[in-house]
Every structure is written in C-alpha cells, then in structure tokens.
Amino acid sequence: xxxxxxxxxxxxxxxxxxxxxxxxxxxxxxxxxxxxxxxxxxxxxxxxxxxxxxxxxxxxxxxxxxxxxxxxxxxxxxxxxxxxxxxxxxxxxxxxxxxxxxxxxxxxxxxxxxxxxxxxxxxxxxxxxxxxxxxxxxxxxxxxxxxxxxxxxxxxxxxxxxxxxxxxxxxxxxxxxxxxxxxxxxxxxxxxxxxxxxxxxxxxxxxxxxxxxxxxxxxxxxxxxxxxxxxxxxxxxxxxxxxxxxxxxxxxxxxxxxxxxxxxxxxxxxxxxxxxxxxxxxxxxxxxxxxxxxxxxxxxxxxxxxxxxxxxxxxxxxxxxxxxxxxxxxxxxxxxxxxxxxxxxxxxxxxxxxxxxxxxxxxxxxxxxxxxxxxxxxxxxxxxxxxxxxxxxxxxxxxxxxxxxxxxxxxxxxxxxxxxxxxxxxxxxxxxxxxxxxxxxxxxxxxxxxxxxxxxxxxxxxxxxxxxxxxxxxxxxxxxxxxxxxxxxxxxxxxxxxxxxxxxxxxxxxxxxxxxxxxxxxxxxxxxxxxxxxxxxxxxxxxxxxxxxxxxxxxxxxxxxxxxxxxxxxxxxxxxx
Numbered sequence: 160x161x162x163x164x165x166x167x168x169x170x171x172x173x174x175x176x177x178x179x180x181x182x183x184x185x186x187x188x189x190x191x192x193x194x195x196x197x198x199x200x201x202x203x204x205x206x207x208x209x210x211x212x213x214x215x216x217x218x219x220x221x222x223x224x225x226x227x228x229x230x231x232x233x234x235x236x237x238x239x240x241x242x243x244x245x246x247x248x249x250x251x252x253x254x255x256x257x258x259x260x261x262x263x264x265x266x267x268x269x270x271x272x273x274x275x276x277x278x279x280x281x282x283x284x285x286x287x288x289x290x291x292x293x294x295x296x297x298x299x300x301x302x303x304x305x306x307x308x309x310x311x312x313x314x315x316x317x318x319x320x321x322x323x324x325x326x327x328x329x330x331x332x333x334x335x336x337x338x339x340x341x342x343x344x345x346x347x348x349x350x351x352x353x354x355x356x357x358x359x360x361x362x363x364x365x366x367x368x369x370x371x372x373x374x375x376x377x378x379x380x381x382x383x384x385x386x387x388x389x390x391x392x393x394x395x396x397x398x399x400x401x402x403x404x405x406x407x408x409x410x411x412x413x414x415x416x417x418x419x420x421x422x423x424x425x426x427x428x429x430x431x432x433x434x435x436x437x438x439x440x441x442x443x444x445x446x447x448x449x450x451x452x453x454x455x456x457x458x459x460x461x462x463x464x465x466x467x468x469x470x471x472x473x474x475x476x477x478x479x480x481x482x483x484x485x486x487x488x489x490x491x492x493x494x495x496x497x498x499x500x501x502x503x504x505x506x507x508x509x510x511x512x513x514x515x516x517x518x519x520x521x522x523x524x525x526x527x528x529x530x531x532x533x534x535x536x537x538x539x540x541x542x543x544x545x546x547x548x549x550x551x552x553x554x555x556x557x558x559x560x561x562x563x564x565x566x567x568x569x570x571x572x573x574x575x576x577x578x579x580x581x582x583x584x585x586x587x588x589x590x591x592x593x594x595x596x597x598x599x600x601x602x603x604x605x606x607x608x609x610x611x612x613x614x615x616x617x618x619x620x621x622x623x624x625x626x627x628x629x630x631x632x633x634x635x636x637x638x639x640x641x642x643x644x645x646x647x648x649x650x651x652x653x654x655x656x657x658x659x660x661x662x663x664x665x666x667x668x669x670x671x672x673x674x675x676x677x678x679x680x681x682x683x684x685x686x687x688x689x690x691x692x693x694x695x696x697x698x699x700x701x702x703x704x705x706x707x708x709x710x711x712x713x714x715x716x717x718x719x720x721x722x723x724x725x726x727x728x729x730x731x732x733x734x735x736x
C-alpha cells in the first residue's frame with residue numbers, strides 16, 4: 160500500500176513564479192552586492208517548462224525540470240516539492256525526504272509539501288514523524304482526502320487499526336469515490352468480523368476503481384473467501400480464490416495466496432499450504448524491497464545484532480535512575496517473539512479493572528528514533544542526563560494517553576512483542592518497570608511468524624522468508640540473554656503452552672507478579688476479544704476461545720528442516736525437546 164499525493168495539485172498550487180530583482184542604481188556598489196542575484200534566462204525557461212508540465216498534469220516531467228532549476232537558481236518550495244515528488248515516484252524516499260524537509264522549512268503550512276513529506280518519512284521508517292506531519296495536514300486541511308489516506312497507512316504500520324479506520328473514513332468523507340481508501344476500509348472491516356459491511360465497501364471500492372469490475376470481483380472474492388475459511392468451508396474458499404488470484408494486484412495476490420495456504424492446511428495438504436505461504440511472502444518481499452532493502456536502511460536483524468554487540472560491553476550498572484517519576488500505579492512491558500502468546504495474555508489482563516493495556520501501539524517511537532536507529536544513538540543514550548531522559552518519558556506517556564486517557568491509579572501493561580529488543584532503552588527510561596517475557600516453542604513461533612501476514616515494517620520484513628524468521632528469532636533471544644545478564648530488570652517468563660492448559664493458574668501467577676489483586680474478570684478474555692477489532696491473527700483465534708496451537712510446526716517438519724538447527728539451542732533452553 161503506497162502513499163497518495165493529491166491529483167489536483169495543479170489546481171491547488173497554481174503556477175511557479177520565479178523571483179525577480181530590479182536594478183537599484185541609487186544604492187552603493189557594496190549594497191548592490193548584497194542584493195539577490197537576478198535569476199538566469201535558463202532558470203526562467205525551466206520555470207516556464209515546469210508550469211506547462213503542471214498544466215498538462217505531468218508531475219514527473221515537472222519534477223525533472225524542477226531538479227534542473229534547483230541547480231541553476233534559487234530554491235522555491237514548489238520546486239523542492241516537485242523534485243521530491245519525482246524522487247518518491249522513483250522509489251528514492253531518502254533523497255525525497257531531504258528535498259521535502261527543505262521545502263517545509265520554506266513553506267511550513269503547504270499541504271502538498273507536508274503530504275508528500277509524510278509519505279517519504281513513512282517510507283524511510285520514521286513512522287512517528289510521518290504521523291505527526293500527516294496529522295498536521297489533516298488538522299489544517301480536513302478536506303485533503305489523500306492526506307487522510309496517507310495518515311491511515313502510517314497508522315496501520317504503527318498497529319493502531321482503530322485510528323487507521325477513522326482516517327480512511329475521513330478520506331472517503333472528503334472524497335466519496337476514493338477507491339483505495341474504500342478498499343482499506345473493506346479489509347479492516349473484515350478484520351473486525353463485520354463481513355456484510357466489508358463486502359459492501361469492497362463493492363463500492365470496485366465501482367470507484369479505475370480497474371472497474373475486475374477489481375471489484377477481486378475484493379469481493381477475498382472478503383467472502385475469508386468468511387468461508389473462518390466458517391471452515393475450505394473447499395468453497397479455495398475455489399473462489401483460485402478463480403481470481405492470478406489476475407489480482409500484487410498486494411491483494413499476496414493476501415490471497417496466504418489464505419489459499421490456510422485453505423490447503425484446513426484440507427490437510429500441508430505441502431500445498433507451505434507452497435502458497437512461500438508465494439505469499441515472496442510477493443510481499445518484492446513489493447517492499449524498494450522500501451527496506453536500500454543502502455540507507457539498516458535491516459532489523461542487523462540492528463538487533465548491533466544492539467547485542469553494544470550491550471555485551473556494558474557494565475551491569477546500565478539502568479537509569481531508580482526514582483524515575485511515573486504517573487501510574489504500576490508499569491510493565493509484555494514482550495516476546497511474535498506469535499508467542501502475548502495477545503492471549505494482553506487480552507485477559509486487559510479485562511482486569513486495575514490494568515490498562517496498549518494493544519500493540521508504538522509508544523517508544525521518539526526514543527527509538529533518536530537512541531536506537533542512529534549508529535551513534537546508543538552512546539547518546541548512555542550519556543543522557545536526567546532532563547533528556549525525562550523528555551522522552553513525557554513523549555512516551557503522551558503516546559500511552561492517546562489510546563488510554565485514564566491511566567492514573569492503574570497498572571499500565573505495554574504490549575508489543577518486539578519491544579524485547581529495546582529493553583536496554585526501557586531500563587534507562589523506566590528502571591522500575593516489570594517485564595513479562597512470553598515464551599512458546601521456538602519452532603511454532605518461527606513457523607507461525609512466517610505463515611501469517613502482518614502490517615509491514617522493517618522488522619516484519621524479516622518474516623518474508625522462513626530462514627529470515629529463524630535467524631531473527633536466534634538473534635532476538637541472544638539479545639534477550641544479554642539484557643537479562645546486564646539489566647537486572649524485574650522479569651518473569653510466561654509459557655504459552657501452560658497458559659492454554661492451566662489458564663487460571665497462569666493468570667494468578669502473572670497478576671501476582673504485576674502487583675495487583677487477582678480478579679475473576681481476567682477469565683473473560685473471549686468476551687473482550689469479541690468486543691474489539693480483531694487486528695492480529697491471534698485476535699481472530701481468541702474470539703473463538705482458548706486455542707492450543709502447540710506443535711503446529713510438526714505438519715511442516717520437512718519444510719522446516721533447514722532452519723531447525725538454528726532453533727535447536729533454544730528448543731533445549733526452553734525445555735521443548
């Protein structure tokens with residue numbers, strides 16, 4: 160799902176006007192030397208060509224001329240926007256972001272510049288900044304449908320699907336025939352389990368799409384096939400998908416192949432299921448490679464390995480000040496590898512009246528951006544003073560309150576599995592926070608992470624291959640071991656398989672660790688799962704009750720054979736032999 164820039168740019172922006180200077184003979188030679196240099200004839204000619212291209216609706220050609228003009232004359236925000244937009248079209252998000260940042264400095268309130276900048280920042284992985292920029296656009300220009308759409312896209316990346324749905328609805332409100340926004344709404348509505356509304360939105364998207372009836376058929380087929388698979392009608396779902404999968408657009412084809420894999424698994428054909436999981440992830444890998452496989456983007460696996468190397472050298476005294484201020488009664492992080500049972504725990508614990516949960520929202524964005532992503536960020540973190548750390552705590556609690564305003568007097572449980580890689584950062588900011596570390600059979604974790612489709616980001620890109628998922632699991636667990644040795648955070652392991660077989664006993668142990676009284680309402684997780692959007696594969700399973708997914712990998716033992724040696728040390732370590 161790529162970003163959108165408003166199609167009516169020419170009507171909205173008007174013509175580019177080259178700056179002019181007039182001779183001032185009454186000024187001294189020195190004063191005249193300080194005046195702006197008149198623009199060249201070539202610059203003026205390029206501006207004319209740019210305006211002609213804009214009138215013709217050819218923003219790519221306008222961008223080419225804009226880049227040439229920037230080399231021979233003064234910078235104008237429109238020129239920088241057009242050059243940045245062209246770089247976006249060329250899949251060069253880094254250079255695009257740099258051009259658009261310069262444009263913003265000259266025209267802070269220009270909606271075209273801000274919209275394009277939001278897209279560029281998202282594509283380089285600066286999600287918190289992208290969201291902030293796009294929120295500015297939609298606040299200043301509520302009729303900008305493309306900005307609402309782009310905000311929805313970044314909110315999906317951040318895992319805030321409720322807010323993403325609201326953004327897409329705002330896009331449709333501003334532009335009722337916005338096919339892409341209608342399509343995303345159809346998908347998110349299907350995740351919520353409202354199949355009738357999802358089918359209606361898919362039909363509207365198809366009617367609005369330039370692809371016409373064909374796209375409508377694809378969207379409807381996928382939505383209806385999901386409903387059939389959830390009802391156990393695997394043959395019907397497979398038949399419906401096989402008719403349209405070859406002609407679907409690449410993103411939808413990836414989802415369709417994943418669902419075809421689920422159909423074959425339901426029919427007991429694990430070999431065919433695995434083949435389609437591979438097709439699904441190969442499609443996603445191709446789609447997102449331009450965003451994540453670039454010299455200026457550090458792979459998530461490399462980031463985890465860099466963190467391990469850094470913290471191996473740290474003394475055990477790394478943790479921050481012991482009396483870090485907090486606005487809540489208690490604070491804990493629920494972490495682990497994806498598909499390790501964190502959704503079950505978060506859903507159950509969120510039913511406790513004294514516990515507020517975050518439902519997989521990105522809450523550490525600003526700190527990760529400044530302390531984890533830059534190559535020198537960890538050294539900065541090591542030397543950060545009290546005031547600097549306090550500022551990032553304020554950013555964090557502001558993010559928490561965005562989704563959960565009433566947190567005073569509560570235990571806040573921040574659930575995002577791969578925050579396990581940021582425990583060093585957490586120890587600096589929140590040295591008194593407790594950590595729940597979810598453990599599941601490594602083979603099930605890795606296979607399940609490979610087979611399912613997640614909202615794509617730099618970490619989830621590693622799951623596009625089974626080998627990538629296995630190596631990431633190994634790296635994350637190695638880093639977790641280093642953290643446990645160095646940080647001395649209050650940490651408790653929770654076992655997914657035990658939670659399924661002895662749910663009440665597990666909940667009593669966990670609630671006691673969190674320091675709140677036990678409450679029977681934690682047993683009502685199914686009711687809570689049904690009452691909120693089903694934003695993850697785990698959420699959809701929980702709506703049907705406790706699900707024992709132990710040993711799923713065994714049906715795919717042949718296909719998993721190449722990665723089993725990578726996982727074997729952790730299988731032994733966690734007692735899954």
